[in-house]
Amino acid sequence: MRDVRAAGKETVPAKRLPTLEDVAARAGVSRATASRVVNADPRVGRSARESVQAAIRQLGYRPNRAARSLVRPDADSIAVVVPEAEERVFSDPFFSAILGAIYTKLADSPVQVLLAVAPPGKRDKIDRYLRGGYTDGAIVVSHHRDDGISDVLREIQLPAVYIGRPHAGDVGLPYVDVDNETGGMLAAQRLIDGGRRRIGTVAGPQDMASGFDRLTGWRRAMAQAGLADDLVEYGDFTAASGGEGMLRLLEREPNLDGVFAASDLMAVSVIQELQGSGITVPEDVAVVGFDDSQMAKLTRPPLTTVLSTTTGMAGAAVEMLLTLLGGGQVEHVILPTELVPRDSA
Amino acid sequence: MRDVRAAGKETVPAKRLPTLEDVAARAGVSRATASRVVNADPRVGRSARESVQAAIRQLGYRPNRAARSLVRPDADSIAVVVPEAEERVFSDPFFSAILGAIYTKLADSPVQVLLAVAPPGKRDKIDRYLRGGYTDGAIVVSHHRDDGISDVLREIQLPAVYIGRPHAGDVGLPYVDVDNETGGMLAAQRLIDGGRRRIGTVAGPQDMASGFDRLTGWRRAMAQAGLADDLVEYGDFTAASGGEGMLRLLEREPNLDGVFAASDLMAVSVIQELQGSGITVPEDVAVVGFDDSQMAKLTRPPLTTVLSTTTGMAGAAVEMLLTLLGGGQVEHVILPTELVPRDSA
DNA sequence: CTGTTAGCGCCTTCAC
DNA sequence: GTGAAGGCGCTAACAG
Numbered sequence: 001m002r003d004v005r006a007a008g009k010e011t012v013p014a015k016r017l018p019t020l021e022d023v024a025a026r027a028g029v030s031r032a033t034a035s036r037v038v039n040a041d042p043r044v045g046r047s048a049r050e051s052v053q054a055a056i057r058q059l060g061y062r063p064n065r066a067a068r069s070l071v072r073p074d075a076d077s078i079a080v081v082v083p084e085a086e087e088r089v090f091s092d093p094f095f096s097a098i099l100g101a102i103y104t105k106l107a108d109s110p111v112q113v114l115l116a117v118a119p120p121g122k123r124d125k126i127d128r129y130l131r132g133g134y135t136d137g138a139i140v141v142s143h144h145r146d147d148g149i150s151d152v153l154r155e156i157q158l159p160a161v162y163i164g165r166p167h168a169g170d171v172g173l174p175y176v177d178v179d180n181e182t183g184g185m186l187a188a189q190r191l192i193d194g195g196r197r198r199i200g201t202v203a204g205p206q207d208m209a210s211g212f213d214r215l216t217g218w219r220r221a222m223a224q225a226g227l228a229d230d231l232v233e234y235g236d237f238t239a240a241s242g243g244e245g246m247l248r249l250l251e252r253e254p255n256l257d258g259v260f261a262a263s264d265l266m267a268v269s270v271i272q273e274l275q276g277s278g279i280t281v282p283e284d285v286a287v288v289g290f291d292d293s294q295m296a297k298l299t300r301p302p303l304t305t306v307l308s309t310t311t312g313m314a315g316a317a318v319e320m321l322l323t324l325l326g327g328g329q330v331e332h333v334i335l336p337t338e339l340v341p342r343d344s345a
Numbered sequence: 346m347r348d349v350r351a352a353g354k355e356t357v358p359a360k361r362l363p364t365l366e367d368v369a370a371r372a373g374v375s376r377a378t379a380s381r382v383v384n385a386d387p388r389v390g391r392s393a394r395e396s397v398q399a400a401i402r403q404l405g406y407r408p409n410r411a412a413r414s415l416v417r418p419d420a421d422s423i424a425v426v427v428p429e430a431e432e433r434v435f436s437d438p439f440f441s442a443i444l445g446a447i448y449t450k451l452a453d454s455p456v457q458v459l460l461a462v463a464p465p466g467k468r469d470k471i472d473r474y475l476r477g478g479y480t481d482g483a484i485v486v487s488h489h490r491d492d493g494i495s496d497v498l499r500e501i502q503l504p505a506v507y508i509g510r511p512h513a514g515d516v517g518l519p520y521v522d523v524d525n526e527t528g529g530m531l532a533a534q535r536l537i538d539g540g541r542r543r544i545g546t547v548a549g550p551q552d553m554a555s556g557f558d559r560l561t562g563w564r565r566a567m568a569q570a571g572l573a574d575d576l577v578e579y580g581d582f583t584a585a586s587g588g589e590g591m592l593r594l595l596e597r598e599p600n601l602d603g604v605f606a607a608s609d610l611m612a613v614s615v616i617q618e619l620q621g622s623g624i625t626v627p628e629d630v631a632v633v634g635f636d637d638s639q640m641a642k643l644t645r646p647p648l649t650t651v652l653s654t655t656t657g658m659a660g661a662a663v664e665m666l667l668t669l670l671g672g673g674q675v676e677h678v679i680l681p682t683e684l685v686p687r688d689s690a
Numbered sequence: 691c692t693g694t695t696a697g698c699g700c701c702t703t704c705a706c
Numbered sequence: 707g708t709g710a711a712g713g714c715g716c717t718a719a720c721a722g
Contacts, residue, residue: 030709062476066411067699090445100435131407300645375693412715415698
């Protein structure tokens with residue numbers, strides 16, 4: 001398409017970008033030598049090197065990555081795969097934090113990041129992304145049990161690391177995660193220690209390990225305290241689903257006095273739903289979230305939540321992938337979790 | 346790197362992905378014919394087409410984009426360029442909204458999106474991104490006067506559209522923007538209509554048209570109302586800078602009764618700063634923000650702000666770029682702005 | 691309709 | 707140290 005921008009009927013060819021050939025010609029050497037200079041190959045004579053460098057500067061030459069990746073096994077580029085709807089990925093602070101950390105971590109490296117967002121259902125696009133040979137490896141961020149991502153990755157043998165433990169069935173895959181189960185326990189314990197007895201939870205999706213494990217942790221703490229763990233409703237980590245879950249909880253048990261929402265986003269609308277019903281937080285009902293995202297400080301009252309270090313996960317994932325790409329082996333990494341007490345519980 | 350993952354010392358070559366050649370062989374046709382099928386070229390016999398399609402399915406073939414882009418003028422891929430620090434891009438809801446809208450808009454098209462985040466100062470990486478021939482066009486999101494992006498774009502003749510009017514000097518570039526000046530007026534007017542008389546503003550960066558224009562609008566409304574427009578402090582649209590600006594404003598004029606913050610993010614911390622100083626919003630000081638981002642509803646009191654339709658801008662930008670890529674001409678687009686009254690002013 | 695023939699820009703043996 | 711030559715996977719004329 002680049003050559004269609006014409007004034008009238010004629011087609012004006014786009015100014016051709018300088019190629020290695022041009023550089024070589026200008027420097028009076030062969031393509032091979034020019035290539036060596038570009039790739040910092042030591043065995044090039046001083047004068048040859050200098051004239052090539054000069055030519056590069058004058059022409060404003062940049063290697064064409066497409067051509068390079070065609071002939072090199074590695075493409076210096078990784079894909080960040082997020083099997084969630086676009087709107088979601090860019091509005092949920094959890095993803096923002098993860099993405100930001102990944103980009104930041106890679107800021108000083110020449111590695112390019114390709115962000116592949118895959119609305120559930122149409123994996124086609126991601127498939128093409130991954131195949132196509134554009135990328136050396138992948139970081140998968142929000143893995144669901146049946147999204148098929150791991151199958152593709154396995155099939156094309158693309159090194160990958162998962163942020164968030166893949167569900168059973170995908171064992172042996174390298175991943176980094178926070179200790180979600182302990183996190184769930186911490187949340188429940190906070191509520192219990194605060195004297196709450198009728199405690200419910202708006203859990204996360206059960207086809208994701210994070211959702212599943214947080215609920216498990218909550219259950220365990222409840223059991224240890226001898227409390228009933230029947231008050232469970234499910235959301236999908238989004239704000240909307242949090243409010244709806246709270247509503248159902250309220251219908252089933254108007255007298256509940258504590259709620260654990262498995263994500264801050266859900267916690268925010270849990271609080272709004274509560275307050276909208278004339279219920280006071282934390283006096284009537286205490287609320288604990290999960291993630292310690294930015295918004296936790298903004299709610300009224302400020303949200304008591306569980307810190308899951310997104311930056312830590314992203315950083316670890318990047319390092320693991322780089323290790324993998326370098327031919328190394330990696331194990332999974334589990335980061336600790338921590339209660340961040342504020343005023344909502 | 347893909348072939349280094351070996352068990353011991355030996356190098357196990359990564360399973361080679363199927364190529365067009367393989368497909369052709371399996372289907373018993375020539376590469377050219379296979380290629381035609383892949384590209385939906387009508388002039389292929391029915392039986393040939395079918396056997397090629399079968400081969401594609403059996404082999405799990407996907408075209409290699411790198412190879413394709415090497416030989417085709419267009420790469421079916423656009424770059425979204427954001428000359429801001431990584432942390433910033435992924436934490437500021439304005440960017441999130443824009444990016445989400447762009448990805449969403451392109452969800453059903455085969456166009457790939459390359460997100461190029463360029464920390465100010467090191468444009469190198471972006472340069473390489475843009476050159477390299479990977480992309481057909483670019484959408485530039487947060488253009489500063491001297492970031493040099495437009496120069497590179499012009500030099501390599503890459504079709505581009507700007508979200509946010511480029512500063513003077515870069516005239517003639519296609520862009521989409523909201524009517525920032527009117528927005529600034531709307532904000533000031535709201536304060537004035539509310540009976541405020543000593544009104545300040547935490548303005549945006551003046552090397553960005555959005556920052557500049559919002560301030561201009563505010564000034565104009567103030568002048569029309571016969572009020573002084575000297576109470577101006579500058580931020581860079583981030584939360585931190587908003588609080589600091591408010592602090593300086595308060596030092597200069599402890600008795601001010603209204604503030605216009607040029608972004609919601611700044612407005613949020615303006616409110617926090619105010620409340621932290623024992624000042625009540627909106628009773629003592631009324632606050633108006635800009636953007637109508639998600640968080641505007643979350644503050645206490647909810648933030649009165651100016652709606653700038655990020656989705657609208659992103660959508661228009663994508664369409665303009667696509668038009669450009671198709672060889673068409675485009676003009677700039679200015680979207681209207683609107684006051685969203687809530688409780689903070 | 692289909693096959694043959696050239697490259698796209700780059701890197702990498704292999705000779706010199 | 708340097709050049710010549712071949713090929714990565716694909717598409718685009720050009721012939722039939």
